[in-house]
Amino acid sequence: MSAHRAAPPSPEAQLQWLNKLQRLFSEGDFTATYKFALLIALADLAVEKGTDDGEPLALTFREIATNFVELYWQQTVPYVGLNRPHPQVLVAADSGAEHTLALHQSNGRQAAVVSAIAAFRRLNPGLSLATLRVDDGGPFRPLIGEVARTVAAQPARYLQNLAGQADRFLYEPVVGGLCLLPGVAYCLRRFQPLVQQLARNGWVRQIKAISQNARLLGETDDLEAFLFDTPRQALDQIGAELRKLCKSQCFYCGGRVHEADVDHFVPFSLYPRDLMHNFVLAHPACNRSKSDTLAALPHLERWREYIDRHDDDLREIGDTVGRPADATSSLAVARWGYGNGASGGARAWLRSMEYVPVTPAYLTVL
Template sequence: MPDLIPTAQEQLKFLKNIQLILQSGSFSSTYKFALLISLSRLAIEKGEDTGTGLTLEYTDIAEKFVELYWKQAVPYVFNDEGQLILNQNNGKQAAIVNRIIELRQIYSSLGLLRRDSLIWLKLVKDVARTVKDMPIRYLQNINGQNFEFLYQLDQCGKQFILLPQVMFCLRQFSEIIEELCQKRWIDYIRKNSTNAPILNQLPNLEQFMFEPSRNQLNAVANVLVELQECKCFYCNKPMKKGTYAVDHFIPWSMYPSDTGHNFVLADSSCNSKKSNLLASDEFLHKWQERNEEQDLIIVDRISILGFLTDKDRSHKVAEWAYAQGKENNYAIWHG
């Protein structure tokens, strides 16, 4: 089969199909949102900009589920006294969330859980089984009929296989898919019968559910201060405490998932000017060299704070981001 990049019309149809799932599909839990986000991120991390299919392990998807739900398996504090672990299911709490809640009582961070290889492997296998039996089976079901444009169930046996052209479209529209899924996920949480009476229109759900906490980033800053000798990654000028910020080298707006190797420390001026832009190739090479030279330190010091530390994954995301920037003529920050 020739490696055909989908046409503009085919890409638009794909995006409309994603929208159809989110608007017309039935949602008894938040698993389907998590599945779409997971597939989008895995297409970036493990795929290429080609029209071929993509084969994934169910455990790959399961790891993404754990990353997404880990942050949400703690109480959401909504005023001085009230707190609530958000219900992710119609009826009783979702099974995956319950398991993560149990493990959070033992492990203070996702990084520490990953280091306990036996427990981590069992968790991933259990989650993979649930993902295969539930959201993968029902994601493409619209009004009782299977609408198989992402994958064909009868082709997904021991491995999960995305159909040709799907990987390309997931990579092309990752930012849009993430935003659509997060908004629908938040809407589901607000409207859930268990959550609704308490949450009502309380703000900050998006920050709680998907963004790293300020305390986590402060801890990352302490590590980066040592690694960078308290100098700005971009301008290399010395910084004083309180005048720097943790910057996502690949902007959060492009890839809203935290990986330890993506963090750099920047002074307030550079951080503000760079904002959500990609940095120039000069900084890209500097960032890649930093990760190569300090990989072991980043893995050791930042993983225990709860962040995934995988240099190759971070560099794969960067490769995708800069290709997107070039193709779509994104503005580049040169410092």
């Protein structure tokens, strides 16, 4: 590590940055949902690859495009509401025909990224996201390249326009990608849940504002869950597989589960991206009691052991249910979550109604 690393931004600089971010949502020009996807991708990558000092962070368009593919993947299936089963057919999102059921992500023509993913899925019906990050994209490589070109030509070029004026407060262009300015990765890590929520709300609003979607949306109000959550069916499948893997034992209390919940070990409210290694089996009561808090040290130690011991199994389950499985990313997310917790004075859940402070010692486990 270099001896001259940049210091974290001052509290005042962080406030200024938040102010700009807020302006981006109120004054930015959003005709497609790409800019929201780009913000979410940058925030995710800052958590996975950034550090807690003020260093700049260079990202390639291919890395960003890989996150785009993951984000838009489930949005290319027809929108039918989460409580009804998903039809297995994929509809041509750009066909313009009456039967188009995928949500429009852009005014006018369907967004190119969505059309590209939909076409790719029709050509590769058996392929799931599980292999997206293996072997530099493997079969996904051409798709990632195509999406990377769109990211470079559109949202990366226009995201930082505020009220019609370019204001580079997030990144500057570099060959083949962009570089987060000093302090930006820090802010994205620090304010992750806020950035995610702002971007998701903006995304949902944008989808609702696109006139072609009015007919599809109707009265349902599960749009945010459809856009961003793991589909119910996949969660049920994950639950069934984890039950076998964990011999129907609750991850937290060790008791036998009859009815089982699938719990996000690092809470979904902190980091809303479903990585297979972050799922554990739990009693509904344990799950509810833990709620949106981090788990205490004994659980963290057990989780570390769990993802090491079951890495292959978890990858396999990810393969079966089509969710991304990557121990390295999950560990980076946990390191970030507990690091924030320790510096922010968070309390961790030990058991029902019992909380303990998160200390830097937690990080030695990770």
